[in-house]
Amino acid sequence: MAEAIALIDYGAGNLHSVHNALRAAGAGHVHVTADPDIVRGARRIVLPGVGSFKACAHGLKAIPGLVAALEERVIGAGVPFLGICVGMQLLATRGREHGVTKGLGWIAGEVRPIERSDPVIKVPHMGWNDVRPMPRANGARLIEPGEAYFLHSFHFAVADGHDVAAMTDHGGGLVAAVARDNMLGVQFHPEKSQAYGLGLLARFLEWKP
Known part of the structure; x- marks a missing residue:
């Protein structure tokens, strides 16, 4: 039987x-849901996010x-989790x-505005850009080098460098992905990143942390 995946609708x-x-x-089976009971039965969880961190x-x-159901499954039971864009933040x-x-x-750090030191650098960071895996990072095997589609004005300043799974460059280094234990978060949009994004999602679906 295929694993039940909870795609969180908030x-x-x-x-x-x-x-x-x-x-x-x-x-x-992908359940688009905000039902805590369905989340508690999920074997994988995906948290998307579009808009402001506060909202x-x-x-x-x-x-x-x-949130209690998410913590029970992700932190307590260790089911594979993927956060996308603001879902990562x-x-x-x-x-x-x-x-x-x-x-x-769940991962120490804070989300800050992208600082523009050069007027040539555009904010928001929008479009295709490189993804560079950090070989020694947690969960690095899920991230392959390539290009993905980004759209964000704020970035995740991670407290512990071991939690940074990949970086990108936009007038300086920005975190492209974070990972710890059974948690993976990507700043880019795999659903807009064509073959690169589908490859990442396929690896997530097979991931056994």
């Missing part, structure tokens, strides 16, 4: 595209029992977009 994700990409990568954090926490201790907002605190 009103802040590109759900249709992510759902289609997961299916194209080989996923069987996404508040939206996620506003659903009764959802929510792993942080806090975000500094529209004030200071607490994140999930």
Whole structure:
């Protein structure tokens, strides 16, 4: 029987595209859900995110029992987890977009504005850019070198370099992916990254941390 995957719907994700990409990568049962009971039965969890850190954090926490169910499965049971874009940023201790907002605190660090030291550098960071794996990082085997599609104005400043799985360059280094234990987060959008993104999702679907 195919594993049940919970694609979290909290009103802040590109759900249709992510759902289609997961299916194209080989996923069987993908439940688009905000139901804590379904999350508790999931064998893999995907948390997308589009918009501001503050809005996404508040939206996620506003659903009764959802954060507790996520922590039970991801932190307690160790099921494979993938955060996408702001879904990755929510792993942080806090975000500094529209004030200071607490994140999930699963990976220490904070989400800060991309600093533009050169007027040639555009913010938001939008379009195709390189993804450079960090060979000694946690979960680095999931990330391959290549190019992916980014769209963000804030970046995850990670406290422990061992949690940085990949970097990209946009007027300086920016974290492209984080990983710890059974958790993977990517700043780029695999659902918009064509073959590169589908390859990442396929590896996630086979991942046994």
